[in-house]
Amino acid sequence: MSxxxxxxxxxxxxxxxxxxxxxGLAWILPAEGKAAGVADASVNVAVxxxxxxxxxxxxxxAIWAGLxxxxxxxxxxxxxxxxxxVIGVALNLMLRGHxxxxxxxxxxxxxxxxxxxxxxxxxxxxxxGNVPAALCAASVSNMAGVVMTPALVALxxxxxxxxxxxxxxxxxxxxxxLPFLAGQVARRWIVDWLLRHPVLTAVVDRGxxxxxxxxxxxxxxxxxxxxxxxxxxxxxxxxxxxxxLGLVLVTTTAVSRRLxxxxxxxxxxxxxxSKKSMAGGIPMxxxxxxxxxxxxxxxxxxxxxxxxxFACATLxxxxxxxxxxxxxxRRPSDGVLGLSSPSAGSPLADPSARLGx
Numbered sequence: 001m002s003x004x005x006x007x008x009x010x011x012x013x014x015x016x017x018x019x020x021x022x023x024g025l026a027w028i029l030p031a032e033g034k035a036a037g038v039a040d041a042s043v044n045v046a047v048x049x050x051x052x053x054x055x056x057x058x059x060x061x062a063i064w065a066g067l068x069x070x071x072x073x074x075x076x077x078x079x080x081x082x083x084x085x086v087i088g089v090a091l092n093l094m095l096r097g098h099x100x101x102x103x104x105x106x107x108x109x110x111x112x113x114x115x116x117x118x119x120x121x122x123x124x125x126x127x128x129g130n131v132p133a134a135l136c137a138a139s140v141s142n143m144a145g146v147v148m149t150p151a152l153v154a155l156x157x158x159x160x161x162x163x164x165x166x167x168x169x170x171x172x173x174x175x176x177x178l179p180f181l182a183g184q185v186a187r188r189w190i191v192d193w194l195l196r197h198p199v200l201t202a203v204v205d206r207g208x209x210x211x212x213x214x215x216x217x218x219x220x221x222x223x224x225x226x227x228x229x230x231x232x233x234x235x236x237x238x239x240x241x242x243x244x245l246g247l248v249l250v251t252t253t254a255v256s257r258r259l260x261x262x263x264x265x266x267x268x269x270x271x272x273x274s275k276k277s278m279a280g281g282i283p284m285x286x287x288x289x290x291x292x293x294x295x296x297x298x299x300x301x302x303x304x305x306x307x308x309x310f311a312c313a314t315l316x317x318x319x320x321x322x323x324x325x326x327x328x329x330r331r332p333s334d335g336v337l338g339l340s341s342p343s344a345g346s347p348l349a350d351p352s353a354r355l356g357x
Contacts, residue, residue, distance in 0.1 A: 022210045026217035039215040046208035047283040048179040055183020069133050072265050076137040079252050079273030081148055084111040099233050102296035110301050112152040114145025116275040123312045127319035129267025137272040153288050212286050216294035241304040248274045278305040
């Protein structure tokens with residue numbers, strides 16, 4: 001068996017293994033002195049490039065086409081930017097004095113992030129849900145998150161983030177908003193090229209996040225922040241991540257059924273309304289929070305990312321089995337989680353479905 005095949009069989013996201021390795025590298029060989037300055041400058045370029053690609057791959061036509069289903073979109077938006085923050089604020093108040101302040105801040109920060117795009121759509125497809133609505137809801141969530149997440153951080157975490165200062169606004173504009181808008185403008189000329197080079201864009205996506213993680217955890221190592229967190233703290237953070245995820249999954253399912261949504265719409269609501277984007281969250285954290293605190297603040301997000309993949313993969317399979325047609329009638333599914341690739345005319349073939357989560 002090849003190394004690649006062995007990794008593919010592991011019950012863990014291979015990308016999480018890379019993140020863990022990056023954390024280990026930052027702990028053993030942290031960027032210090034001039035190297036830290038180079039790392040910080042590289043992070044700024046990487047974040048701008050990342051959001052440029054986001055803008056280039058999100059299809060405005062696909063977004064506006066799905067907005068006609070306003071009840072579904074409203075419920076997903078409310079889950080992402082109302083239900084999650086309420087849960088996060090409650091936990092943040094309860095945890096004061098029990099875990100490191102940066103870790104408590106990180107748990108609330110998880111609740112303020114936009115949804116994912118790729119995994120939300122993939123799980124909706126696997127579960128036989130409303131894929132066009134999921135595409136729209138996840139895309140709108142990401143576009144809104146460029147503004148909503150910094151605003152919510154300034155409102156709910158003013159002490160940790162320093163508030164939404166003029167300097168923070170300039171950083172957000174230069175590293176997130178302007179590159180995102182530039183990507184939208186350039187989309188018509190480069191989207192085909194991006195689709196022809198999926199490996200290259202995946203490397204930029206994931207490589208930029210790894211670079212941000214390395215710089216953040218290097219700063220944490222240099223300032224001794226890891227002496228303040230134990231294995232028990234990590235276990236507690238993971239448990240709290242699971243509590244947050246479980247509450248949202250149960251609530252979105254119950255509300256969807258209570259409001260009379262179809263099963264297909266319920267699936268889109270549950271998967272789009274319960275996800276949080278690590279690919280967008282870690283770069284945002286590097287802008288919104290002081291350098292020495294970022295390593296602990298993003299730890300709950302890294303753990304939440306893995307938790308949501310496990311939970312939603314299991315839930316998607318349950319939905320799929322509940323209403324699966326005969327084998328001869330089964331349609332091709334998305335290539336995520338080892339399934340076959342979507343056809344060229346399916347919603348998953350849209351460039352905006354390729355956005356990493």
